[in-house]
């Protein structure tokens with residue numbers, strides 16, 4: 001069965017990386033197909049990498065440092081506005097809950113005919129009006145939350 | 159062989175202990191300290207990113223993002239070798255995210271050398287390696303680079319790439335076979 005691993009592969013790669021081989025390892029390379037294959041691939045990649053490392057100039061460290069500083073500021077800003085966003089969400093929930101409670105109470109009163117002087121039709125019209133008002137509040141609340149999310153998304157994508 | 163010893167990082171970075179701590183603790187790593195880490199690691203990482211993506215512009219962008227994340231995330235204190243491995247891990251994660259999003263999966267075609275074949279061995283080698291890399295899957299390119307250029311162990315590669323050591327062994331074997339098949343004709347030609 002053809003071998004697909006050799007315990008000396010690591011040695012071969014190390015020798016190529018450091019440029020320090022031994023006569024014994026060279027002898028092994030002549031007889032081991034696995035290590036010869038490793039030498040071919042690792043040697044080609046190492047020579048290519050060495051060329052890239054000398055040819056390519058990385059961006060200036062200062063430029064990277066400034067980018068990280070800007071990111072840090074964005075994160076600090078986001079952290080600072082987090083309680084504000086939370087309070088906004090809480091207030092939206094409160095408004096919706098209050099509107100729902102109001103609507104529910106109104107309906108109960110209308111059902112029991114407790115609204116003096118109003119006919120059934122008038123009560124229904126008023127209920128519909130209140131429902132529209134609640135829907136408007138909900139839509140407004142959704143918009144506010146959506147705006148918050150959008151602004152946060154814009155910050156995080158920079 | 160002219161090799162930059164990537165583990166020759168001069169400075170040991172003393173990162174703040176808590177990862178979740180406020181970002182202003184980042185000031186504890188001053189610009190000079192960062193500069194020394196960057197000087198010791200930026201070239202190997204840029205070579206990795208260019209070698210694996212085949213694109214310098216993408217590599218530049220990912221390199222900057224890699225260091226940005228290192229500074230912003232502030233991992234626990236680690237030695238020079240640990241910092242180097244951590245940087246390769248971030249870079250590999252960024253590559254994986256990019257490929258998952260379907261961005262630039264294709265390796266660009268290597269530019270043909272203006273000189274005749276074998277006129278410049280170095281140029282020919284670069285073209286051969288790029289041609290082989292182009293025929294390989296992104297993950298295979300990463301594996302080969304980390305194993306053979308960076309000399310990482312299977313366990314280190316597994317950590318960097320989010321795979322099991324067993325998968326690394328199997329995938330690396332396949333990748334090496336494939337790469338050898340692609341590079342052998344070039345070697346015989348030379």
Ligand SMILES: [Zn+2]
Pocket residue numbers: 006007008009028032033034035036
């Ligand atoms: Zn062998």
